[in-house]
Amino acid sequence: MVMEIKLDKVTADYQLGPMRTPRVLDAVDINLKPGTFTAVVGHTGAGKSSLLKVLNGLLLPNNGQVMVGDTVIKQDDNKKALKAIRKRVGMVFQFPEAQLFAETVEKDICFGPLNFGVSLSKAKEIARVAIKQVGLDESLLSKSPFSLSGGQKRRVAIAGVLAMEPDILVLDEPGAGLDPTGKKEILSLISSWNRTKQLTTVLVTHDMDDVARFADDVAVMEKGQVVSHDTVRNTFSNQDQLDKWHIDLPSARRFQLKLEQTTGLILAATCLTEEELADALIKVGLV
Amino acid sequence: MNKLILGRYLPGDSWLHDLDPRAKLVAGVYFILILFIANNWQTYALLWLFTLLVMKLSNIPYRVYIRGVRPLIWLILFTVFLQILFTAGGTIYIDWGIITISEFGLINGVYIFFRFVMIVFISTVVTLTTKPIDLTDGINALLRPLKKFKVPVDEWSLMLSISLRFIPNLLDETQKVMDAQRARGSEFGEGSLVKQMKTLVPIFLPLFVSSLNRAEELANGMEVRGYQASGTRSTFRQLKWKFQDTICLMAMIGLTIALVILRTSGVAFH
Ligand SMILES: Nc1ncnc2c1ncn2[C@@H]1O[C@H](COP(=O)(O)OP(=O)(O)O)[C@@H](O)[C@H]1O
Numbered sequence: 001m002v003m004e005i006k007l008d009k010v011t012a013d014y015q016l017g018p019m020r021t022p023r024v025l026d027a028v029d030i031n032l033k034p035g036t037f038t039a040v041v042g043h044t045g046a047g048k049s050s051l052l053k054v055l056n057g058l059l060l061p062n063n064g065q066v067m068v069g070d071t072v073i074k075q076d077d078n079k080k081a082l083k084a085i086r087k088r089v090g091m092v093f094q095f096p097e098a099q100l101f102a103e104t105v106e107k108d109i110c111f112g113p114l115n116f117g118v119s120l121s122k123a124k125e126i127a128r129v130a131i132k133q134v135g136l137d138e139s140l141l142s143k144s145p146f147s148l149s150g151g152q153k154r155r156v157a158i159a160g161v162l163a164m165e166p167d168i169l170v171l172d173e174p175g176a177g178l179d180p181t182g183k184k185e186i187l188s189l190i191s192s193w194n195r196t197k198q199l200t201t202v203l204v205t206h207d208m209d210d211v212a213r214f215a216d217d218v219a220v221m222e223k224g225q226v227v228s229h230d231t232v233r234n235t236f237s238n239q240d241q242l243d244k245w246h247i248d249l250p251s252a253r254r255f256q257l258k259l260e261q262t263t264g265l266i267l268a269a270t271c272l273t274e275e276e277l278a279d280a281l282i283k284v285g286l287v
Numbered sequence: 288m289n290k291l292i293l294g295r296y297l298p299g300d301s302w303l304h305d306l307d308p309r310a311k312l313v314a315g316v317y318f319i320l321i322l323f324i325a326n327n328w329q330t331y332a333l334l335w336l337f338t339l340l341v342m343k344l345s346n347i348p349y350r351v352y353i354r355g356v357r358p359l360i361w362l363i364l365f366t367v368f369l370q371i372l373f374t375a376g377g378t379i380y381i382d383w384g385i386i387t388i389s390e391f392g393l394i395n396g397v398y399i400f401f402r403f404v405m406i407v408f409i410s411t412v413v414t415l416t417t418k419p420i421d422l423t424d425g426i427n428a429l430l431r432p433l434k435k436f437k438v439p440v441d442e443w444s445l446m447l448s449i450s451l452r453f454i455p456n457l458l459d460e461t462q463k464v465m466d467a468q469r470a471r472g473s474e475f476g477e478g479s480l481v482k483q484m485k486t487l488v489p490i491f492l493p494l495f496v497s498s499l500n501r502a503e504e505l506a507n508g509m510e511v512r513g514y515q516a517s518g519t520r521s522t523f524r525q526l527k528w529k530f531q532d533t534i535c536l537m538a539m540i541g542l543t544i545a546l547v548i549l550r551t552s553g554v555a556f557h
């Protein structure tokens with residue numbers, strides 16, 4: 001099932017010791033269409049992780065409201081509504097391997113489904129599917145999650161979220177701290193779930209190449225606000241704004257600009273990925 | 288978890304923030320001791336004034352301190368209650384055998400209540416205005432004389448400072464793991480006791496694992512940089528006794544004298 005997400009003037013902050021923090025989300029309005037893959041970019045402290053938490057009811061707005069499908073999260077929500085939301089919105093935290101706890105990988109993956117009232121036999125079935133979805137072998141199910149490698153742990157943790165069979169998947173820098181190949185594989189997997197299952201996906205990332213390669217839309221955050229929400233191509237064509245936000249370009253686009261500057265040659269289109277760049281270069285006869 | 292006040296540090300630049308941690312520790316412990324000199328309303332009033340003044344000097348709003356007492360209020364009221372029930376003397380209002388509610392009992396209860404609250408307030412002042420690392424340095428400096436008796440003061444203070452250093456990390460991590468398990472449908476504080484205990488496992492296990500890993504990394508890090516338990520250590524942060532620290536201790540002496548005078552001149556209740 002596909003699911004729309006709508007944030008309406010959402011303002012939120014945290015309790016920190018005796019004080020409340022300044023607003024970490026400041027009147028955020030954003031609308032994510034069903035089935036889209038949205039990348040959230042912005043500097044550390046811009047409020048990206050807080051935005052994800054609001055989508056999941058882990059951080060309640062003190063003003064405004066969040067709509068996930070037909071469920072509304074407001075300031076004072078009851079536990080039942082929150083649980084319903086958490087079943088629909090699968091949340092992969094930064095360094096999700098920190099949440100592994102069970103004796104076996106299977107038990108850990110079953111944790112989510114069991115909490116949402118799935119029977120044990122069904123949960124085990126789901127676990128077998130989920131572990132294959134993250135590209136791991138079924139034989140790992142009986143192993144201890146603590147005996148796995150870093151990359152494997154990360155995938156098991158993600159499988160634990162997929163096992164909840166969410167309609168929306170939100171991920172906070174799922175590639176952070178992995179080797180380049182591992183990171184690429186995980187992102188390709190995420191992208192394929194988005195396409196094949198129409199899974200609405202929200203991805204926080206610092207890597208503009210990932211944004212260019214996988215996302216449909218980009219939301220740029222700055223100081224608790226979503227300052228831009230547009231298609232990838234539009235966002236990366238707007239050089240002045242990008243400079244103002246201190247957002248990098250994808251490496252293909254950087255290469256293109258440098259090339260155009262040094263050779264005086266102008267390529268026909270804005271190239272965001274290596275493939276597009278290669279095509280454009282072939283077209284002008286440079287390669 | 289984030290609401291805990293006692294034991295927390297709030298950065299600031301008040302006169303109290305500026306005091307030497309040794310002065311604050313000595314004055315704090317000394318204050319708790321001289322609380323027991325008080326025996327009539329005049330002495331309690333003086334101590335209250337002093338406490339309120341010290342809280343004012345910290346430049347931290349009173350409501351922060353009040354919030355700090357709140358988690359302890361049941362413990363305090365319970366003690367007060369026992370005091371009221373088991374103290375006899377003066378006019379008796381209710382008498383059920385060993386349980387009596389008497390004039391002295393009530394007065395005593397009120398005193399105990401205020402004594403407790405003052406202890407919490409003053410301890411909170413010390414921790415709110417002192418960086419944990421300064422607190423450890425202060426304790427280390429004050430315990431130093433014990434070294435002569437072969438007490439491993441340096442090791443203790445290293446242990447203390449490492450623990451203090453990692454408390455914020457541990458709290459952060461607890462919050463994160465709780466959020467992560469909540470996102471997977473875990474509900475805390477719901478259902479039967481057994482059920483609640485079960486929801487704790489997915490929190491404590493990851494924390495345990497990460498703490499052990501961190502301890503090992505830290506130990507390795509210290510070892511490769513040549514840490515030896517037996518070495519003599521110099522310190523990067525030097526504690527400096529200033530004039531205001533002397534004033535602080537003088538104030539405590541002044542308070543003691545005033546208390547003793549009020550105690551003898553005022554009317555004691557027992
Ligand atoms: N649990 C928390 N308690 C208090 N403040 C927090 C907490 N989490 C984040 N913040 C603050 O909220 C702001 C936004 O943080 P975050 O959403 O994590 O940003 P980002 O993910 O873009 O780096 C930061 O200023 C951060 O210090």
Ligand SMILES: [Mg+2]
Pocket residue numbers: 045048049050172
């Ligand atoms: Mg973040």
